[in-house]
Amino acid sequence: MCQFISSISKQDLRLLYSRGFISEKRKILERLGILEQVFEKFIDAENNTEPIKNAELIELFDSCSDNTKNIEELTKTLLKISPGNGTIGFSQVNFLVDYLRQKVWKYLQDKRYNLDLTPHDHAFGSGGDFIKTIHATTHASIIAAPLVTICKTGTGNVTSPHGSSQAMIELGYNHIQVHPSSLKELLASYNFAFVSLADLGFPYSDKLREARKQLWHQNVMEINCRYKPTKENWQEILKKIDIPINIDIFKIVAPNAQVLNPVHHSTGVCHLGMIPYVLGIYLHLGSQGIIYHCYDGIDEISNACVNPVKDIPNNLIIKVDSENITIAEFSPEDIGLERASIEEIKGERELKEEVNIFWEILQGEKQHFKTKRDFLVANAGLLLVAGEKVPNLHEDIVSQLKTGVNIAENLIDSGKSGKNFRQLLLALNNQQL
Structure with missing residues (x-):
């Protein structure tokens, strides 16, 4: 068992x-395990x-919503408000979280x-940008x-x-x-609702989306030119780079502003360097829930991995409770899943094809899409743990997650999720809401 589990009080953190x-x-x-070096870089950046x-x-920040600006101008603005750039630290990130919450409330x-x-x-x-995976968080929410x-945004x-x-x-x-009124009824009757952040007044526009794409492509080009990654060294390179070179502020602030005040908030990050800022928001808002990451650059936990060696850890979760933080590193095998490519x-x-696959999985298909199904139940299990819906909360966090995976499997196989x-x-569709 290649596990790392550590518990730290919020006061210490x-x-x-x-x-x-x-x-x-x-x-x-x-x-902190693997996060030791991440926080060392973060502390150094904060001190400077x-x-x-x-x-x-x-x-x-407000100028990002300015439709008169072109994509190049917006990209430059994103660089100016990128966390860790010498002028934007965790306090500025938390300030923007509060500012965005106030704007949405108004x-x-x-x-x-x-x-x-x-x-x-x-x-x-x-955003699982490095590996364009299926919609795991959305589908896992439906399964759980x-x-x-869950009110998914x-x-x-x-x-x-x-x-x-x-x-x-x-x-x-279609809602x-x-x-x-529909949101309340959906959550009360079916435990699930979905809301577009754009419809909550978040600053999203086509031009800003293109600017964020351009920022990301700049990151990818920088990584490729500087490190020349291959399949064999991909994880190690991703772990040691100081970013994603320029962090997209909207990947930090918007998903974690938690404007609907959830009981538990679970969020994925595609790079380790984002974690100190996201965790800082949890501490700032007094949030409980889980932050998760796969070392291949995925904003979910994963049964699939670039590294084919069994029992090598590829996932990291950080569970935030009322008083303590639990950090755990684990492999697919640790939670009862087979490692896959x-x-x-x-x-x-084609989105239609992906949705058809999800319907097959939701109807109990196990063979043709086994790896994708395992990917989804892993993340559904994570949501069950975050929501404290597993019976073995007295056990370590990885054991809880393994139980959550089994429960998610049963939710599918029993037909309850579907x-x-x-x-x-x-x-x-019947417009009964």
Whole structure:
């Protein structure tokens, strides 16, 4: 068993976000496993940050919504507000989280939307850009819904062929816009609802999406030119690069602002360098839930891996409770799944084909799409653990996740997940909500 599990109090972890030398924080850093070097780089960057003034930060952030700006101008703006760039630290990220929450709250007030929702959990992937996988977080939420009430949010595509909003529409979910009464009824009756972030007043536009794509392609080109990665050294290179060279602020702030105030918030990151900023938001908002990452550059946990060697860990989760942080590193084998090739979980170019595969899986198909099914149940199991819906909460986090995977399997095989989602779609189509 190639596991690393460590528990740290929130009080201790907050010391890593305070000003001071790394030597003063060494005892805490040594308990972080693979995150030790990540936080060392983060602390060094924070100590060398000369923060931008809040007024200028707001002006830059708001200018991302300016339709008069061209894509090149927006890309330059994204670079100016990229965390870790010397002027944007974790405090500025948290400031933008608060600012965005206030903007969304005002937007909803102006629309006269009362979103006093049923207590629910939330899940969001920041974008599995390095490996374009199937829509695991969205599909996993549907699988887990009979046991976990989830209000899933999502966006259109930025660097992938299609985003979760497009996937939900293709599945037949035609209410991605905000309908307060519908949201409440869906969560109460079916434990699941989906909302487009754009319809909550988040600053998304076609030009901004293109600028974010351009920023990402610059990152990829930089990595390829500087490191010349191959399949054999891909994970090691991805672990040691200092970024993704320039972090997209919208991958940090928007998914984690948690404007609907979930009970548990689970979020995926595609690069280790994003974790200190995302974890800082959890501490700032007092959030509970899980942050997750696959070392191949996926914003989910994965049964598939570039490295074919069994029992080599490829996943990292950080569970945030009311008082403590649990960090765990584990392999597919640790949670009862077979290791597979990374190629087997990549998304289909045609969205319709990908959605058809999900329907097959939801109906109990095990053989033709086994690897994709395992990928989805791994992430559904994760949501069950985040929502504390597994019976062995007294055991270590990896054992809990293994149990969550088994429960997710049973939700599919018993027909509960499929029946629940089909009934939800039927209710929408019959306009009963």
